[in-house]
Every structure is written in C-alpha cells, then in structure tokens.
Amino acid sequence: MDVDSRKKWLRLKLLTQIAVIFILTATLFVQSLYGRLVWGHVIHWGIGSLIAYGIIELIYRKYYSLNQRLAEQLLQSERRIHNQKALIDLSSSLATLRDEEQICRTAIQTLEQEIGYQRAYIILQEQGSGKRRIFSHSAELPKEPELKQISNFRGEPLSSPSQTSSLPSSSQPATAVLRIRAPLRNATAHFGQLMVASQRTNPFTPEELSVVYAVANLVSISLQNVFHYKEQQRRQSEAEQRQRELAQREQSLALLNQITREALQARSFHSMITALSDQICHLFSADTCLFALWDEQQKYPLIYHAHGYQAEWINSPLREPALKVLGSALVNSERVIPIAEPSISPWINPRLVERLESQSLLALPLIADERKLGVILISYRIRHAFSPMELAFGEQAANQIALAISKEHALEIAQHRAKELDALQKATTALLSTLELEALLGQILDAAISAIPAAEAGLLHLVVPETGELQVRATQAGEASRIRLFKPTAVESYSARAVRHRRPFLIEDIQMEDSVGVEADFPDMPLISSLIVAPLLTEERVYGALSLGSTHKAAFTPADLRLLTSFAATATTALRNAQLHAAVQQQAITDPLTGLYNRRGFWDLAEHELLRAHRFHRPLTLILIDIDRFKEINDTYGHLMGDKILAAVSANCRAELRQVDIVARYGGDEFVVLLPETSLQEALPAAERLRTRIADLRFPHNGEVISTTICVGLAELQAGDTLKALIERTDQALYRAKQSGRNQVGVASLTHLS
DSSP: OOHHHHHHHHHHHHHHHHHHHHHHHHHHHHHHHHSSOOHHHHHHHHHHHHHHHHHHHHHHHHHHHHHHHHHHHHHHHHHHHHHHHHHHHHHHHHHTOOOHHHHHHHHHHIIIIIIOOSEEEEEEEOTTTOOEEEEESSSOOOOHHHHHHHHHOOSSOEEEEOSSOOSOOOSSTTOEEEEEEEEEEOSSOEEEEEEEEEEESSOOOHHHHHHHHHHHHHHHHHHHHHHHHHHHHHHHHHHHHHHHHHHHHHHHHHHHHHHHHHHHHOSSHHHHHHHHHHHHHHHTTOSEEEEEEEETTTTEEEEEEEEETTHHHHHSTTSOTTOOOBOTHHHHOSSOEEESOGGGOTTBOHHHHHHHTOSEEEEEEEEETTEEEEEEEEEESSOOOOOHHHHHHHHHHHHHHHHHHHHHHHHHHHHHHHHHHHHHHHHHHHHTTOOOHHHHHHHHHHHHHHHOTTOOEEEEEEEOTTTOOEEEEEEESSSOOOOOEEOTTTSOOHHHHHHHHTSOEEESOGGGOSSOOSTTTOTTOTTOOEEEEEEEEOSSOEEEEEEEEESSTTOOOHHHHHHHHHHHHHHHHHHHHHHHHHHHHHHHTBOTTTOSBOHHHHHHHHHHHHHHHHHHTOOEEEEEEEETTHHHHHHHHOHHHHHHHHHHHHHHHHHHSOTTSEEEEEETTEEEEEEETOOHHHHHHHHHHHHHHHHTOOEEETTEEEOOOEEEEEEEOOTTOOHHHHHHHHHHHHHHHHHTOSSOEEETTOSOOO
C-alpha cells in the first residue's frame, strides 16, 4: 500500500468513527429527552450524519487536490530554479574556458549531474572537411547511422525514443529511453549537435526541451567565442609573423641596396670585389671574408681577394695563386653551406683553416643563370651558430653579388661584341637600303666580307624553290661569277651540308677533313684552307647558304662564326623581304585568273614601249580583242564556263604571239596586245591567225559542245600618239568589226574589213 492509499484509508476510518460517535451521541440525547428510544429520530440523525460525511469528504478532496497541485507547482518551481541556477553556473563556467573540449565536457557534466539526464553527447563537425569529434562521459558512443541522422539534423530541439539503447532498463514495461537533440549553430552555420538521453515513462516536457535548447545555445555561444578567439589569435600570430618578415625584408633590402650600390659605384672588377668583400665582412661581423672565382680551365675556384684577418697573406704574391684551397662542391651547391667544424671539412684546405684560425665558416656559392662564378667564404675565429636570418641574408647577398659579377662578365663580353655588332650594323644598313633582289645578293656578300676581315673569298648560294637545287648567285672568288646548279644531296659541299643540317660550320683546317673538299664550294680558289658557312633560313624554310673562305689555316674564330650567323639571319630577312616585294609587285600587275598582265601592268609596260618607239621611230601596233556573246555564255552556261573560255583565250594569245609582245587582260572579256617593232601589215596576219585559232576551240559541257569567236581591232602608232589616243583608235576599229558581225578583224587605218 502506497502513501496516498494509506492516507485515504486512515481518513475513511476517522470519518467512520466520527459518524458512529455522532450517531450514538444523538441516540443518547434523544433517549434522555424523551425518556425512550425513538427509531425515527435515530434514522434522521443517521441520514444527517451521512450527508455531513459527504460534505466533509468533498471538502477534503478539494483541499487534497489543491494541496497536491501546490506541491507539484512548488516542485516544478524548485526544479526550474535548480535548472536556472545550473544554467547560470554553466554560463559562468563556460565564459572562462578557451578550449572546445573543456566547454563540451563542462556542459555534459551539467546536463548529467546537475540537470539529471542519464547520458549526454556533444558532436562537433568541422566545416569543409566534415570531420566529427564526439564528447561524452560514457564509454559507449552513438552508432554510425545515428551519427548520420544527427549530422543531417538542422532544426529546433526535439525528443524521440531510442531505437537501441544499452541503458539499464526498468522492471516496468512502460518505460523507454528517450532522447533530445538540439543543434549547435551560429547565425550563418551549423557546426554540431547536443544530444541527451534518459529512461522515463513520460515524454519530455516543453520546459525540458527549452532547458536543453538553452544549454545548446550556451555551448554554441561559448564555442563561437572560442572560434573567434582562436581566429583572432591566428590573425594576431600572422600579423606578428608578417611584421617579423617585413622587418627581415627591410634588412634584406638594405643589404641588397648596399651591395648593389657598391657594385654600381665600382670603376673596375677588382675595385668591385674589394668593396664587396669589405661590405660582407662588416654585415656579418666576420673576421675574414674571402672571394674565390671559378676557373673554367682548372675546374675549381681560385682565391681572388680577401678582407679582414690574414687578408695581407692571402692577397700577397707569396701565397701560391693556384693553390687549391677550396673544393668545387662549394660552388656546385645551390644553397649556403654553414661549416661547423672547418678543421675536418673535406671542402677546405687545412692549411687555410689553420692560417685563418677558423672555428666556424659560412660558404656562399655564386651562381647566376646556372653558371658557376665562384664562392664567398666567411670565417669566424670563435664558435658561431648561424641563425636562419643570417642564412637568408647570405643567400640574398650571394644572389646579388653573383648578378653583379655576371654583369661584369657580360660587360666584358658586350664590349667585345660591340665591335662585332658595329660591323654587323653597317652591313645591315646596307642590306636594308634596297628591295631589288639582284642588287641585294651582291650587297649581302660584300657586307659579310667587310664585316669579317679574315675572309678572302665568299659565295652566296640560293635554293631554287621549284627544283631544290643550290644555285650560286653571288661570288667573290678571284674570277667572274658563274651560274652553277647542283643538288644539296648530289654534290657534297659545306654549303650543301649547312643547308641539309640547318646549322653553321667552322672548318679550321680543310686538309684535315677527309669527306668534303673545298672544290665544290670554291672551285676557282683551290688554296682555301679554312672557311665558315652559315645557312640562310627561317623556322619554316631554308633560303640558301653564305660561305666565307681564307687561304690561311684557323683564320676564323668561333666569334667570327657567331657574327656570320647573326649576319645570315639579317640577310635572310632582307632576302625574304626582297622576294616578297618582287612577288607583291608581280601580283599587283597580274590578273589572277589568266596569269596575264592586268590593266595597271599593261599601262606601265606600254608607256615604256611607247616612249621607246617614239624616241627611236620604231613601229608599234596595238590589238584589242573582245569575245563574242560572252555575257550570253555566262548567263547560259555559268561563270565557271566563262572563266574557262577566258583562260583558253589568254593561253592561245600567249601561244600565238611572241615573248616580247605584251599581252594583258584589259577588263571583263577584253584583251589587249602590244606588239613592239611590228607594223600594221605585219600584225594583221598574226591577228587573223589568232581569230581562226579561237574559232576552232571547242568546250564540252554536259553533253554539249560550246564554241566561241572573237572580234579584233588593230591600230598602228602614229607620230604624236599618246597611249590613250592609240587605245581609242584601236577601240574604234574593234567597234566597226563588231558592227560588221561576229568573228571579224577591224583595222583603224583602213575601211576594208577582213
């Protein structure tokens, strides 16, 4: 029997006793009043007692119900106060924490120990990677399906029964394990989940959900503060790192500026090395700074200059200049080399280490454009641990000094090269002064021989595009030039080899060459003993070869070959421009369909012939040709057939007339022919033969044979005629021929039509 049932039983027993006592008292009272027992009165009293009992029971029940509600409200208020206190304590605790794990474990401890949930979990999910971290005081963690469900949850807190649970179960079958899930999120992102579990008979109340949601909000805010704090720390650390890097960069720039200033202000290579060694020694606070430059012939670095301790001995002529004191490995390294134990280093001569009393060394290899230049050796007479900043400075200084040394070497080469380029520039100026091909060829050879004083003879070969043969187009070989043709593969020569392999050659002694003789290149100068050859080429095409020879052995140097190669490139450009100019000029005066001169080309040539005929009083006849019914042919059979007829007429004109005659397409279906040294009587038979020849042509088309005829007009040059006047008189003769019918010849000076 529980407490409530016992209370009810005691209350009923008490009321029953009171009723019995009341009835007995009422009976005794009636008996004493009437002197006898009246059962009617007893019954009335009994009923009254029952009514009184009912009223009392009703009042008690109301009181008990009210008292129980007040007790429940008091319990809820106490639980709410307890939860609020727990939340306040949790908020105070979380405000002091700066670690995600501590925040999560503190929240879990509050939920389990203070608020009373049996188990709590916090799952944090990293943004981007999706990696999960699970925090719990329990050894058993949520299963993977449940984790996926949790990861996908984004809504408000909710409760649900657990599908599987290892929590201790109650003997009452009505209990179940219920869970509450609440998201951890900020205003823009969802980064985790809070989950609690309890075994209970009733579902979670809204107030319990709100408590879990409040804990989730506190955890979210605390975690977000931690995230912001760590982000701020990271940014502060990055800012400090950038500030350190900036300071280091400023120091590096100051170092580079000092080194650059010393290099630029130096008047000679020796003064530059002297100033730089002094600068390096002071910048690194070293005892000795030693410069060693790479010797390409001996393949190891030789000491050039030193500054500081024992510098006088190192720089004095008493020290053997070629003493091998530094290993070549110091120059081959791409990074600076700190040497903590110089006395046992395989890279340093022990005599030098002993003389310098070196306890620590730093080697700075000098490499520029993958070329070994030397090494700088920095020596300390005490133990010195090189910091990363010193190593970085060393690398920057080595790079800058290597560039300065490379610049000096390049300056020496440039000065030597300037003399070559001066000769090349003069030659180039001469080449670019003309676009006439024949004149250019002679200028190329003359300029090449002038630019290279060792040359005594020269040849210029060009490749014939149609046949691929090499043709001698210019020569200076003791005799007048002769035009010779030979295939690059048919006759073995140095010019043919240069064209075939597309690269230049230097032959110091031809007599030592067994496979190739000089006869094919210089047949008129068999005493040639050395030569240089450079092909005239672009990436797409080989134009020819330029050869220079000398009667002396080893007359040419590699510098001469480089100069000739550079000159050949310029000559190729000039040669290509001249060929393009000639081609453009030809295209400008040529009709593309027939290959004859166009109107512009005809006028240029005809004006010249007209002036010559007037000057020397020589005969000259002009012929105009017009194709009969050409428009009708175009309209009926198409323009392709019209083009075929135009091409056939032009081909027959070239076949029938002389090479000296100027034939042109004047426009549309009209052709014009200028016959120098030809009178009208001599031109008339030629015009008749041409008319007959065209009339005999046949053009098959879709099973049909097409023929055509022409009308011809002739006029002879008269004293005082201009080209325009001559063309007008010839055009009148053509007009009269067309008026007389098709396939006619008209003569300007006669009225008879043949």
